[in-house]
Amino acid sequence: MAQFNMEDHPHKRLNVLTGEWVLVSPHRAKRPWQGQVEKVSEEKRPEYDPKCYLCPGNERIGGHMNPSYTEPYVFVNDFSALLSDTPEGGVDEGLFQARSESGICKVICFSPRHDLTVPEMEVSEIKKVVDLWAQEYKSIGENDFVNYVQIFENKGSVMGCSNPHPHGQIWSNSTIPNEPAKKQVKMKEYFQKNGKSLLGDYLAAELEKKERILFENEHFVGLVPYWAVWPFEAMIVSKRHVSNLTELTEEEKEAFASAYKELTVMYDNLFEVSFPYSAGIHQAPTDGEDHPEWHLHMSFYPPLLRSATVKKFMVGYEMLGTPQRDITAETSAKRLRDLSKVHYKHR
Amino acid sequence: MAQFNMEDHPHKRLNVLTGEWVLVSPHRAKRPWQGQVEKVSEEKRPEYDPKCYLCPGNERIGGHMNPSYTEPYVFVNDFSALLSDTPEGGVDEGLFQARSESGICKVICFSPRHDLTVPEMEVSEIKKVVDLWAQEYKSIGENDFVNYVQIFENKGSVMGCSNPHPHGQIWSNSTIPNEPAKKQVKMKEYFQKNGKSLLGDYLAAELEKKERILFENEHFVGLVPYWAVWPFEAMIVSKRHVSNLTELTEEEKEAFASAYKELTVMYDNLFEVSFPYSAGIHQAPTDGEDHPEWHLHMSFYPPLLRSATVKKFMVGYEMLGTPQRDITAETSAKRLRDLSKVHYKHR
Numbered sequence A, B: 001m002a003q004f005n006m007e008d009h010p011h012k013r014l015n016v017l018t019g020e021w022v023l024v025s026p027h028r029a030k031r032p033w034q035g036q037v038e039k040v041s042e043e044k045r046p047e048y049d050p051k052c053y054l055c056p057g058n059e060r061i062g063g064h065m066n067p068s069y070t071e072p073y074v075f076v077n078d079f080s081a082l083l084s085d086t087p088e089g090g091v092d093e094g095l096f097q098a099r100s101e102s103g104i105c106k107v108i109c110f111s112p113r114h115d116l117t118v119p120e121m122e123v124s125e126i127k128k129v130v131d132l133w134a135q136e137y138k139s140i141g142e143n144d145f146v147n148y149v150q151i152f153e154n155k156g157s158v159m160g161c162s163n164p165h166p167h168g169q170i171w172s173n174s175t176i177p178n179e180p181a182k183k184q185v186k187m188k189e190y191f192q193k194n195g196k197s198l199l200g201d202y203l204a205a206e207l208e209k210k211e212r213i214l215f216e217n218e219h220f221v222g223l224v225p226y227w228a229v230w231p232f233e234a235m236i237v238s239k240r241h242v243s244n245l246t247e248l249t250e251e252e253k254e255a256f257a258s259a260y261k262e263l264t265v266m267y268d269n270l271f272e273v274s275f276p277y278s279a280g281i282h283q284a285p286t287d288g289e290d291h292p293e294w295h296l297h298m299s300f301y302p303p304l305l306r307s308a309t310v311k312k313f314m315v316g317y318e319m320l321g322t323p324q325r326d327i328t329a330e331t332s333a334k335r336l337r338d339l340s341k342v343h344y345k346h347r
C-alpha cells in the first residue's frame, strides 16, 4: 500500500479553533459537474441608483430616509432579528429549553457609491469602515444587555444578499452565539495551558510553513486555514495578539483595511467575477470580563468552487455528517497567491 | 414591559440532541424579500431518459453500465469521496491535526422510473428502499474499517443534486462524522443518567403537547423539532427505541416508508412544487460496540421559506454566529399539518 499523503488521499483535518473536523477528498477534484449553475449578474451599476434603499438620500423600505452620507453610514436594521426591548423569560422544561434573547441589529453602508465593492474601494475608504466597526463594537457592546457583537458581510445574491450596494451588518446578542462560543472554549483552554494565544501560535507556525499564506503586511496576514471548509475559505489574522477592534492602532486599522482589500481583489481575480462570500469578525465578547484568550480575526466563507457559476453545495453529507471539500487548502492557497494583484477590471 | 412569549419575542432554543442553539425571530416573518429567487424546474420528465446516467440499462459517466433494474438499485459511487483502500496515516503536529479516513460511498436509485420522486412512489416501493438501506447499513458496516454509515438524500438542484432521477447516497467512514458524534454525546449522557432514550422521552413529551406533531402512524411519528433550524425542518422518529435500521420489523419498515411518503407529500403540497431538501438517517455507529443510547431517526432539512422560489439563506450571521429562523417551529408545523394529504398532482 502506498504511503499516506495529503495531496492524494482522503483525510480529515481538525479545526483547532472549534474542535470540529472537515473531510478532504483531494482525489475527487476532477469530478464532472452536471448540476445547478448560478447566474452571473455582472451588469454595470450606476454610482447612484434612485431605487436603491441604501443609496444616500433615498427612502428605505421602512419609510426612513437615508441622509446624504459621504462616509460609511450605519443605521438600525429596519427588520432587526434582535430587539433591545425583548422581555426576559424563557422555557425551562426538561427537553424544552428556550431563552429570551435581546440585541441590536444594524446595517453599515460601506460607501455612498452604489457601484463599488470592497476590492474596488480605496484602502483609505475601507479604513473608515474599520474605524466605524471599532466604534460600533464599542458603543453597541456598552449596552448592558449586549454581550457579543457580530460584525459580518454577505456579498452577492448567492449569499442571500438582497442589495448589491456595498454594505455589511452587525447583529449583537445577550448571549454568545454558537460559533464564537466554540472558539472561546478552545482559545481559553490553550491560553490557560500555555499562557499564549492559540491563534498567535498557529499564525507563527503558518508563517514558517508558508504553503497556506496568501499575503502578509506589517500587521496582518491572509491565509487559507489548514481546516478550511469552503473551497477558497480564508482568514485575516492580526499579527499582534489583540482581543478586539478597539485595541488596534490607527496604523493597524489601516493595515487591516489593506488586507481586506488584498484578499477580496484575489477573490475577484480568481474567476474574474465579483466574488460572493460571507465574512465576519470574531473577537472578544463585550460581557465586561477580561478575555486575554481572544485573538481578533476575520473569516471569509466564499461558496464558488470551479467557476463563476459552479458553487460548492454544503448539503446532505455536509449537513448530516461533516463538511467536505475536494481541493486541498494548499492548492487553493497556491491558486489565490499566484493571481495578479491588480483587480481584473483595472488591467 | 410585556410578558415574554415565544410567538412574538426573539429567543433562542436548545437542540438537546446536539447541544447547539437556534435563534428564532418570530416578529420578523413579514420582512419583504428583494433578493435571489430560485428557478422552478417543473418540466414533466419521461419515465425513461436515454441520457440519464441513473436510468436502467444506461451507461454511467465512469463507463459502467447500469443493469435493467426493476427494484431499488445500489452501486459504488463513481466519484467516491471516501475510498476503501486509503493508506493509514496522518499529521499529528501540535495545531496541525489530520487523519487518514477510509470508507465506501454508494448511490441508491430509489426506482427505475426517471419521472418519480418519493412522494409519488407507492409505499410498497418505498418499503423496498428502506429494506435496501437496512441491508446496506449492515453489509457496509461489517467492514472492519467502517464505523459509521451515513444514509442521505439530496433532492432538487437547489440542494446540489445533479440528477432528478430519484436517488440517495450512502457515505461511510472510519470515524464518526461531526453531527452524529455530537448527538451520540448527548444521547449517551442522557441514557447513562436516566437509563432511557433521550429521543424516546422527547417524543413522548411532543406527543402529549401535540403542537409540533405532523402525523403519526403505528410505529413512526413525523414532527417539527422544537429546535428546528430550517423553515420547514422535520424529523421522523421511531416510536420503539431501536438503535438502527436492522432492528426494525417488516411492519415497522413499512410504517417508516409510509411516514417518509406522508412527510414528502406534505412538503410537495406546501408550495405545490417538487420540494427540495437534504434528508438523512442518524443511527448507531457500526463500530462493534453496543449503543443502547442511540435512537433511530431521519432528519429533513428543506431550504424553501416563502414560496417555490424564495429560500432561506444560511449565510453571514448563521455561518459566523448561530442559525436563525423567522417563523416558529409551531407555525411551520401547523401549516404543514393543515395541508391536504393528497399529492397536488393527483387532485
Ligand SMILES: O=P(O)(O)O[C@H]1O[C@H](CO)[C@@H](O)[C@H](O)[C@H]1O
Pocket (backbone or CB within 6 Å): A035, A312, A313, A314, A315, A316, A317, A318, A324, B154, B159, B160, B161, B162
Ligand atoms: O455526490 P453529488 O450528488 O454529486 O454531490 C452532492 O452531494 C454531496 C454530498 O452531500 C456534496 O458533497 C456535493 O457538494 C453535492 O453537490
Ligand SMILES: O=P(O)(O)O[C@H]1O[C@H](CO)[C@@H](O)[C@H](O)[C@H]1O
Pocket (backbone or CB within 6 Å): A154, A159, A160, A161, A162, B035, B312, B313, B314, B315, B316, B317, B318, B324
Ligand atoms: O438581513 P438580510 O440581508 O435581509 O438577510 C440575509 O442575511 C441574514 C443574516 O446572515 C440571514 O439571516 C438571511 O437569511 C439573509 O437573507
